[in-house]
Amino acid sequence: MVKKIAALIITCLLFSSCYQPERDCEKYKTGSFKFTYELGETVKEGKFTRDEKYSVDYYENKIDSATVRWFNDCEFVLQDIHSKTAIHYKIISTTDSSYTFQYKSAVKDPNKELIVKTGTAFKIK
Numbered sequence: 001m002v003k004k005i006a007a008l009i010i011t012c013l014l015f016s017s018c019y020q021p022e023r024d025c026e027k028y029k030t031g032s033f034k035f036t037y038e039l040g041e042t043v044k045e046g047k048f049t050r051d052e053k054y055s056v057d058y059y060e061n062k063i064d065s066a067t068v069r070w071f072n073d074c075e076f077v078l079q080d081i082h083s084k085t086a087i088h089y090k091i092i093s094t095t096d097s098s099y100t101f102q103y104k105s106a107v108k109d110p111n112k113e114l115i116v117k118t119g120t121a122f123k124i125k
Helices: 002-017
Strands: 031-039 042-050 054-059 062-072 075-080 086-094 098-105 117-124
Touching: none
Parallel strands: none
Antiparallel strands: 031 042, 031 117, 042 054, 054 062, 062 075, 075 086, 086 098, 098 117
């Protein structure tokens, strides 16, 4: 009986460790998207449009532009045109209408803790 339970547990672990979330990143390289973000205690909504070279963000009645540099189908860096601040994005999963991503500073500062945040963007049709 114990051997059967142990074999079942091992089999479940093997199958669950093989699970990979869907990542069809190619269809999210360009387009118009919306997302939510937190500003203090308030949750707000922003929008952005991205093409092969640029991303334009619309939030808080402001417009911000950045260049886009793709490393592969699922990872890219946005560099703000004015401040030159760079953020590294990695798409970690996709659905038919959205993608979930992680983002962090693209420049490592040994004096600062690296903070990785997660978000979800929804494609606007």
